[in-house]
Structures are given as C-alpha cells and as structure tokens.
Amino acid sequence: MSAVLSVPKIWELLKSFEEWCKRKGWRSDEEEDWIRLGHEFHDFVWVKNVQPSTFRRVMQNPKCTIHDGLSYRVVNASYVAWLFQESPSDTIVQTLMDDPRLRARTALYDFSQVYQGDLTCLKLNATKSQVFDEFERFLTEDCGVTVKASNKA
Numbered sequence: 001m002s003a004v005l006s007v008p009k010i011w012e013l014l015k016s017f018e019e020w021c022k023r024k025g026w027r028s029d030e031e032e033d034w035i036r037l038g039h040e041f042h043d044f045v046w047v048k049n050v051q052p053s054t055f056r057r058v059m060q061n062p063k064c065t066i067h068d069g070l071s072y073r074v075v076n077a078s079y080v081a082w083l084f085q086e087s088p089s090d091t092i093v094q095t096l097m098d099d100p101r102l103r104a105r106t107a108l109y110d111f112s113q114v115y116q117g118d119l120t121c122l123k124l125n126a127t128k129s130q131v132f133d134e135f136e137r138f139l140t141e142d143c144g145v146t147v148k149a150s151n152k153a
Helices: 010-023 052-060 090-098 100-105 130-143
Strands: 034-037 040-047 063-068 071-076 079-084 106-110 120-125 146-149
Touching: 010 040, 010 079, 010 130, 034 130, 040 063, 040 130, 052 079, 052 090, 079 130, 090 100, 090 106, 090 120, 100 106, 120 130, 130 146
Parallel strands: 040 079, 079 106, 120 146
Antiparallel strands: 034 040, 063 071, 106 120
16 A cells, blocks of 8 residues: 555544544534634644635634534634645745744644655644644654654745
C-alpha cells in the first residue's frame, strides 16, 4: 500500500483528531472543526488553497460557529490552524511572517507532500496553542506523519 493511501484525507484526519481530543476530555463539535480547551477555541480551517485577500479577511476577525442546543452562536477563535492540501502561497506565508500578532494565533500546516507520498507535513506554528501541539503529536503518533518547521519562515 502506498503512503498516499495510508494517510486519510484532511477532513478524516480532523475527525480522528477530534476523537483523540475527546479522550483527553477536550470539547469538540460533530459538525464544526474546532476544539475547546478551557475558554479558548482552536479552529481548524482546511483548504486546498486560498487567496491571500481571503486569508487576511478571515484572520482579521477569526470566528467559530458553535452549536448551542437547537441554535448556533458565533464566538471568537483564540487560535486558527490552516490545513493546506496544496502549498500555501508565498504571499500568505509572508503575510503571517510580517505580523507578530497574527503569528501568535495562527498556524499553517502544508500537507501537499503528505498527499504526494512523502509523509512530511511542513508547519509554520509560533502559537502557544496546546491543541495545535497535540495535533502535531497526533499526526506523528497516530498517522506516521513527520511534522517539521517550514524553511519558508
């Protein structure tokens, strides 16, 4: 079996990670891709690619949709992890690198090599998010993916 087939698609990875987090007592949602730890929401956004202007707009006001009984509410996301199926553009990387406040709450994970058969996920993560640290541990221990710092930083 090739490595490409052994790693689930990103949305399946996130569902498995949410189960991993539930075993730790952390809260997640069946329909949305966020993990709640204490009073902080750690949001996961998976994309094939994204326009730099869209990236900037989303990061200027990061929100999570929370299922609350029969209704929904919107909360501020404390941290946002972008999971890219294709390498993020240099403009997106530069946008992140140029803004220390953005860098403190945003992580980028480049899965492009993983889905080409090289089980290496490149990351830009300067956050203090315990959930994102656990996500990296999950990728390594549960999925056999090596997570390493991107040389774009």
